Ligand code: 0CH
């Protein structure tokens with residue numbers, strides 16, 4: 001069986017930075033270090049950090065006064081920062097700088113008197129965080145149909161911002177509908193969606209042309225991983241999301257000549273290796289890597305943890 005790995009796949013710079021913040025905080029301050037929400041959406045990463053003394057919580061009231069606290073890569077609302085201050089927590093913010101960039105765009109638009117529209121998925125932590133960073137009302141749009149339902153006058157000055165891990169194609173459609181619906185609208189180009197999201201989506205589209213089956217390594221609650229699987233489906237390739245090799249169903253691949261594998265931005269390389277191991281238990285495989293973009297993005301750590 002031929003196996004082709006997408007390039008790029010797996011960890012992005014924001015994920016590498018977020019994990020490093022937890023590791024360095026553990027080293028510098030000693031356990032326990034509290035983390036609000038999964039630092040990134042991956043059970044293995046979370047379990048490995050828990051084993052080393054990270055304590056994952058969903059609410060700040062579970063964190064002792066004065067403790068060391070890390071906000072996840074997805075970002076948090078202003079009210080969370082305020083609560084952390086009130087509890088005297090020592091905070092390190094692992095929000096990806098590209099998520100912060102969206103927060104700043106939204107804040108600037110609102111400060112300039114524009115009504116802000118956020119394109120994103122309801123209930124996702126990044127969306128909750130972004131909505132809670134912008135003063136004034138923020139309208140959430142998930143589909144093109146939602147655009148028609150927006151209760152904003154056509155001539156009101158509006159602006160849009162987007163979640164960082166959306167489908168680039170779907171978002172392009174939503175932005176076109178927004179531009180048709182409003183006469184005074186501004187916002188970043190769709191090509192402003194996070195570089196890692198774009199690169200992984202382009203690579204999986206390319207991979208789907210060559211593969212009979214697509215395996216996406218990633219967690220069920222990982223937005224970007226789910227978008228990769230959807231691209232496979234849209235390309236007409238049976239596509240499956242799996243956390244590790246134990247979730248591989250041999251029936252998915254038994255008739256395939258070529259299996260394509262990619263991994264979400266939060267999926268460790270070791271999990272891709274684990275899936276390859278499971279494939280090897282089924283048959284002999286010949287693994288190649290698709291030519292693609294070599295990423296060399298790195299984000300700076302918070303100064304206090306940088307040395
Ligand atoms: O794809 P989502 O946003 O669900 O998050 P993840 O799977 O933890 O991947 C890292 C992206 C974090 C924020 O952009």
Ligand code: SF4
Nearest residue numbers: 012014096098164194
């Ligand atoms: Fe940052 Fe993009 Fe990675 Fe999200 S997917 S953490 S925005 S680099």
